[in-house]
Amino acid sequence: MKPYFLIALCFLALVSPTGAADEKAPESGAAEKAPGFPSDSLYQLESSWLTQDGKEIRLGSLAGSPVVIALVYTSCKASCPLILGDFRKIHKNLSENASRISFVLVSMDPDRDTPGRLKEFEKGQKFPAPGRWVLLNGKEESVRELAAALNVSYRKTGKEFAHSNVITVLDPTGKIAHQQPQPGSSVQKTIETIQGLLGGEGKP
């Protein structure tokens, strides 16, 4: 009979008393790590990234202004140019306020798109409003995580990637304000969303 008794005791000790005690313990961990960002903010992600200038950043450092963000890769010839085309369109339409928007391109090909290569890509593209464009290189697992948070799917197929072409607008706190599923047709809605966000901040 004894073994059963002991097992039963272990079981009781394991389940009830500890449970009751710990439940009321104040929760701290995550709240301290990401102060101020809403619970569903993309800036809850703690991954670190390298910019095209080799500077290490967390996504949270983009907070404070609206962000347009998409996943691309520099050797992409098919749909990425369309995404970049929409980024330019957004910039052109908001040119007055473009200095208050961050344009963020995250590489889904981190092995080949090193910060150096991203820098070259940036130069080659001659983006308007230099300084507002952030090209990011991260670990593969960080890219996968960011993609998941943005509901972007991608898969490497040989040297290329099959990927969804979502363009996302983040509000100044990192919450998703709008997602444009495809480049092209619906860019106007994206522009309006950003206009709304800028308006909400008040003009300088």
Next chain:
Amino acid sequence: MTRWIVLGFLAALALGPAPSVWAEEEMAKIPGGKFVPLYGTNKKPVKVKAFWLDRRLVSGGDFLKFVEENPSWRCSAVKRLFADEGYLQKWRGDLEPGEADILAAPVVQVSWFSARAYCRSKGKRLPHTEEWELAALADETRPDASADPAFGRKILEWYSRPTGDKGPGPVGSAGKNFYGVYDLHGLVWEWTEDFNSIFMTGESRADRSPDEKLFCGAGAAGTADPLNYAGYMRYAFRSSLKATHTVANLGFRCARDLP
């Protein structure tokens, strides 16, 4: 006295298979291999490198320990970015799963983010879809039973059975396969690291990898193996998920690279 016997019995159930039953190391080495994944339209086999895979699904009891040690993953604390409102919803409290069978059963109603955080806390990771699919080709006696229609039928039979209110049965109850991995089929669906690698793009003109063949019209007819409806269902299910989703019959196990 009878009460203690009953309690003891419950405890044995609740704690799941005692460590002595699981004396083998907790992970199985899955030798590398090639297989033709379902999404391929060119029937080109993909190569999977050898890896370690948890023999067992993560149980409610395992996950309880994890949230005890990691307060930010408790139900009341989890960030909305990482899990929807259904997260651990069947648990009575943050550290109180409730019935003993919840401890013994695979943990469900966990998001991809939380599954990943769990594996990371063990120095592991989620298996990649191709790794999982390779390991899941095995039945009890063969590393690749995919050519056997009976194997596919058995899996489909499970898919057609609803989980029911009581949730899935205990970890280990659906049997082990050729590699000594339990419950790859028959208990719950499982998260994979790259569950979001298959996509539906709608009208993308530039999309040169038409995964929509997996989904539209003739369904599996355009896929690499039209007879593999079970695989088709898994890919379709994964593609329907968002990383924050919590589902009553979706759990996970962890994997690891070879050293």
